[in-house]
Amino acid sequence: MELLLPALGYFVWTLVAFLIVFFILKKFAWKPIISSLSEREKNIADSIATAEKVKLEMAQMKNENEVLMAKAREERSQLLKEAKELKDKIVNEAKEQAKVEASKIMADAQATIEQQKNAALTDVKNVIGNMVIEVTEKVIRRELASKTEQENYIRSLANELGTASRN
Template identity: 40%
Template sequence: MDLVNPGFGLVFWTAITFLFLIVILRKFAWKPILGAVDSREKSIQKALDSAEEAKKEMQNLKADNEKMKQEARQERDAMLKEAQQMKKQMISEAAEEAAKKSDDIIAKAQTAIENEKKAAIHELRQQVAQYSIEIAEKVLKEELKDKKAQNKLVDRELEKVKLN
C-alpha cells in the first residue's frame, strides 16, 4: 500500500469509521458539550445582565448620594444662615439692652447731679446768708459802738421812713 494512492477499501473503511465516530460523538459527546456550552453561554449572559443591573444600581446610588450631598449642603447652608441671623439678633438685642441701661444710668446720674447741685446751691445760700448776717452784725456792732453813731444811724433810718 501506498500512502499517496490509497486504495478504495482504505477510503471506504475510513469513511465508515468516521461516520460511526460522528454518530457516537453526536449521541454521547455533542449533546453534553453543546448543553455545557449553552449553559455556560446562559450563565455568562446572566452574569452580564447582573453586571448591567449592578451598574445601573450603582449609577442610581451615585445619583441618590449626590442628591443627599446636595440636600445636606443646602441644610448646612440654611443652618449657618439661621445661626448668623440669630447671632445678629442677639447682638442687636444686647446692644439695645446696653443702650437702655446706659440711658437709665445717665438719667439717674443726671438726676443725682441735679439733686446734688440743688443741695449745694441751697447750702451755699444758707452759708452766704449766715455770713451776711455775721458780717452785718459785726458792721453794726462797729458802727454802733458809740452813742453818737447810734443816734446818727437812727436819724438816717427815720428820714428814709418819712420820705417813703
C-alpha cells in the same frame, strides 16, 4: 495520481470509522457538550445582565448621592445663615441692652448731679441766709445814729463775710 486519490477501501473504512465516531459522540458526548455550552452561554448572559443592572444601580446611587450632597450643602448653608442671623440678633440685643444700661447710668448720674447741685444751692442759700441774719443781727445790736454809718458798717461786714466765704 494514485497518491492524490485514496483507494476505495480506505475511503469506505474511513467513512465507516467517521460514522461510528460521529454516532458515539452524538449519543454520549454531544448532549453534555451542548448543554455545558448553553449553560455557559446562559451564565455569561446572566453575568452581563447582572453587570448592567449593577451599572444602572451605581448610576442611580451616584445620582442619589449627588442629590444628597446638594441637599446637605443647602442645609449647611441654611444652618450657617441661621447661625449668622442668631449671632447678629444676639449682638444687636447686647448693644441695645448696653445702650439701655448706659442711658440708665447716665440718667442716674444726672439725677445725682442734679441732687448735689440742689444740695449745694441749698447750702449756699443757707450760708447766705445765715450771713444776712448775722449782718442784720449785728446791725440791729449796734445802734448807730446816722444812716451813713449803718451803710458803711453793712458794707464792711459784707466785705468781711465775702472774704471769709471765699477761703
